[in-house]
Amino acid sequence: MALTAVPKKRALPGTLGGPGKPGRAGKTGKSGNPGKRSLPYVLIAPAGLLMLGFIAYPMLSVLYYSLQHYNVTKPWRNGYAGLENFREIFFEDPLFWQTLAFSAKWVVVEVGLQLVFGLALALIVNQTFVGRGIARALVFSPWAVSGVLTTTIWILLYNPSTGLSRYLADAGIGEYGTSVLSDTGTVFWAAVLAELWRGVPFFAILILADLQSISKDLYEAASVDGASRFRQFWHITLPHLKDAIILSTLLRAVWEFNNVDLLYTLTGGGPAGVTTTLPLYVANTGIEGHDFGYASALTTVAFVILLFCSILYLRLSKFGGDDK
Amino acid sequence: MTAALAEKSPGAPAPARNATPPRARGTARRRGLDDGPPRWQIYLPLGIYLLFTLIPFYWMLLFALRPSGSTSLVPWPVTTEHFEKVWNERNFGTYFLNSTQVGIASMVMTMLVALAGGYALARFRFRLKNAFMLALLCSQFIPGALMLVPLFETFRNLQLINSMWSVIIAETVFQLPLSMILISGFIKNVPESLEEAAWVDGCSRLRAFLAIVLPMLRPGLIAVGSFAFVHSWNHFLFALMFLSSQDKQTIPVGLNTLIGADSVDLGALAAGGVVAAVPVVIIFAFIQKWLITGFSAGAVKG
Numbered sequence: 001m002a003l004t005a006v007p008k009k010r011a012l013p014g015t016l017g018g019p020g021k022p023g024r025a026g027k028t029g030k031s032g033n034p035g036k037r038s039l040p041y042v043l044i045a046p047a048g049l050l051m052l053g054f055i056a057y058p059m060l061s062v063l064y065y066s067l068q069h070y071n072v073t074k075p076w077r078n079g080y081a082g083l084e085n086f087r088e089i090f091f092e093d094p095l096f097w098q099t100l101a102f103s104a105k106w107v108v109v110e111v112g113l114q115l116v117f118g119l120a121l122a123l124i125v126n127q128t129f130v131g132r133g134i135a136r137a138l139v140f141s142p143w144a145v146s147g148v149l150t151t152t153i154w155i156l157l158y159n160p161s162t163g164l165s166r167y168l169a170d171a172g173i174g175e176y177g178t179s180v181l182s183d184t185g186t187v188f189w190a191a192v193l194a195e196l197w198r199g200v201p202f203f204a205i206l207i208l209a210d211l212q213s214i215s216k217d218l219y220e221a222a223s224v225d226g227a228s229r230f231r232q233f234w235h236i237t238l239p240h241l242k243d244a245i246i247l248s249t250l251l252r253a254v255w256e257f258n259n260v261d262l263l264y265t266l267t268g269g270g271p272a273g274v275t276t277t278l279p280l281y282v283a284n285t286g287i288e289g290h291d292f293g294y295a296s297a298l299t300t301v302a303f304v305i306l307l308f309c310s311i312l313y314l315r316l317s318k319f320g321g322d323d324k
Numbered sequence: 325m326t327a328a329l330a331e332k333s334p335g336a337p338a339p340a341r342n343a344t345p346p347r348a349r350g351t352a353r354r355r356g357l358d359d360g361p362p363r364w365q366i367y368l369p370l371g372i373y374l375l376f377t378l379i380p381f382y383w384m385l386l387f388a389l390r391p392s393g394s395t396s397l398v399p400w401p402v403t404t405e406h407f408e409k410v411w412n413e414r415n416f417g418t419y420f421l422n423s424t425q426v427g428i429a430s431m432v433m434t435m436l437v438a439l440a441g442g443y444a445l446a447r448f449r450f451r452l453k454n455a456f457m458l459a460l461l462c463s464q465f466i467p468g469a470l471m472l473v474p475l476f477e478t479f480r481n482l483q484l485i486n487s488m489w490s491v492i493i494a495e496t497v498f499q500l501p502l503s504m505i506l507i508s509g510f511i512k513n514v515p516e517s518l519e520e521a522a523w524v525d526g527c528s529r530l531r532a533f534l535a536i537v538l539p540m541l542r543p544g545l546i547a548v549g550s551f552a553f554v555h556s557w558n559h560f561l562f563a564l565m566f567l568s569s570q571d572k573q574t575i576p577v578g579l580n581t582l583i584g585a586d587s588v589d590l591g592a593l594a595a596g597g598v599v600a601a602v603p604v605v606i607i608f609a610f611i612q613k614w615l616i617t618g619f620s621a622g623a624v625k626g
Binding site for chain 2: 065
C-alpha cells in the first residue's frame with residue numbers, strides 16, 4: 001500500500017521521460033482507432049468496481065456506523081446514537097488519547113530516523129565502487145521482509161537467555177537476562193530499532209531512484225567552480241530531492257501510523273498497553289471487542305486527523321511549489 | 325573499471341546513465357579531485373550498515389539450523405529437526421500452500437485488472453479519467469488498518485468471512501492503485517506509433533496489444549506481479565482477521581501462533597521464519613535489478 005511513494009517529477013529530456021508524445025491532442029477512442037468509445041470505461045470497470053465495493057462502500061459504512069450504537073455483545077443498546085460515540089471518544093476515553101499520543105511519537109521518531117539513515121544510505125550506494133551491486137542487494141533485502149517475519153527475527157535477537165544480549169554479556173557488554181520487550185522503558189526503542197531495520201531500505205530505494213535522475217554535469221560544473229562536496233550536496237542534491245523527500249516522508253508517515261503488523265506481533269501493544277497505536281486500538285475495539293459503532297467512530301476520527309496532518313504537511317512544505 | 329564491473333553485476337539498475345565513464349574515473353582518482361568521497365567514507369559506513377542488516381538474518385539461520393540447546397555461534401552440525409517440526413507438527417505445509425494460493429490468486433487478479441485499467445489510463449482520454457486518477461491517489465492515503473473494521477463488515481455481509489476470497493480480494497484492492505499507476509507508466513513508455521502501425525496492418529486493438537505492447541511490458545509486469553505476490557505473501561492482518569479456521573491460515577499467521585506460544589520454541593520459530601522468507605528472497609533476488617528503474621519510470625510517468 002505504501003509503495004506508491006513514487007514522487008512526481010519533471011521528465012528530463014532524453015531520460016526516462018520516454019519518446020515525445022506524437023500529436024495526441026484531441027485524439028479519443030473514436031478517432032479512427034479500432035475500438036469503441038466505451039472501451040476505456042470497459043477497461044477501467046473491473047478496477048473501478050473493486051475500489052467502489054471494497055474501499056468506497058466500506059468507508060461510507062464507517063461514517064454511517066460511527067453515528068450508531070452497534071455492539072454485537074450489547075444488542076439492546078443498538079440504534080441511532082448521534083454524536084454520542086464522538087463525545088465518548090473525546091471526553092471519556094483516556095485510551096484514545098494515550099494511543100493517539102503513542103501513534104504520534106511512533107510516527108515522528110520512526111520516520112525521522114528513517115529519513116536520516118535512508119538518505120545517508122542512498123547517498124552511499126549511489127557512488128560508484130567495487131561491489132556496489134551486491135551491496136545494494138544486501139542492504140535493501142530487509143525491505144522485502146514482512147512485519148511478522150521482522151518480528152520473528154527480532155524476537156530471536158531480543159531473547160534474554162539466548163539472544164544477542166547474552167553473547168554481548170559474555171563479552172562484557174551489558175548484563176544477563178534483560179528482556180527489552182517486557183520493560184516499559186526499553187520496549188519503545190526495541191520496536192523502533194526493529195522497524196528501522198526494515199524501513200530504512202525502503203526510504204533509501206525511493207531516494208536513490210530520484211538521485212539517479214540528477215545530471216552529473218551539475219556536479220562537474222560545481223566542482224570546476226570549486227564548490228566543496230558539502231556545498232554541492234546542499235545546493236544541488238538536496239533541492240533536487242526535495243519533492244521526493246516530502247512525498248516519501250508523508251507516505252512513510254501514513255504507513256508507519258498504519259503499521260499494525262509489527263507492533264501487534266512484536267509487543268502485542270504491551271507491556272501494559274504502552275505500545276498500542278490508534279489503529280491497533282481500533283482493531284481491538286471493532287473486531288475483538290465487537291463494538292463496530294465505537295470502532296467506526298474511532299476510525300473516522302483517526303482518518304480526519306491523518307487527512308488534516310497530511311494537508312497541513314503538504315502546505316507547510318510547499319510541495320511542488322517552485323516547480324510549476 | 326569499477327563502473328564496468330558494477331554494470332555487469334545483477335544489482336546495478338540502469339547504471340549507464342549515471343556511471344562516469346571508466347576513463348574519466350581513473351584520471352580523477354589519480355588527481356584525487358572531487359570525483360566522489362574517499363573510499364573509506366563509502367566502505368566504513370556501508371560496512372557498519374551491512375552488519376546491522378545481516379546479523380538479524382544470520383541469527384535466524386543460526387537458530388533454524390543448529391540443534392536445540394546449542395549455544396554455538398556457528399550452526400554446525402546442521403540439523404533439520406526444526407524444519408521437520410514446523411512443517412509436519414506445526415502445520416506449515418498447509419500454511420505454505422494457503423499462502424501460495426492467496427499470493428498467486430491476488431497477483432493474477434491484480435495484474436489483469438491493473439493491465440486493463442492501466443491501458444485505459446495510458447492510451448485514452450475519457451470523461452471520468454481525472455476523477456479516477458484522483459481516486460487512485462486518494463486511496464493511497466487511506467490507511468489499510470483503519471479499513472479492517474469496515475472490510476470485516478463488508479465481507480461478513482457477503483458471507484466471505486473464513487473464505488480465502490476475502491483475503492484475496494482485500495489484497496488485490498490494496499495492490500491495485502500502485503500497480504495501475506506503474507503499469508500505465510510502462511505502457512506510456514511504449515511508443516504509440518508501434519501500435520498504430522499494427523492497426524494499419526489490420527490487427528485488432530486486442531491483437532496489437534497482445535503481440536506488440538505486452539512483450540515490451542514484460543520486465544515491468546514481472547516487477548509489478550512480484551510486488552503483488554510478495555505483498556500478499558507477507559501480509560498478516562487480513563488473513564488473521566478474516567480467516568478463522570486454522571487450516572485456512574497463511575504463513576504470517578502461522579508464525580504469529582509460534583510467537584504467541586507460552587514457551588516460545590525458538591528453533592521452530594526460526595525455521596518457520598526461514599520457510600516464510602525463502603520465496604520472498606528468491607523473488608527479490610530476481611526482480612532486484614528492476615526495482616530502482618521501475619520506481620524511476622513509474623515516478624516520471626506517474
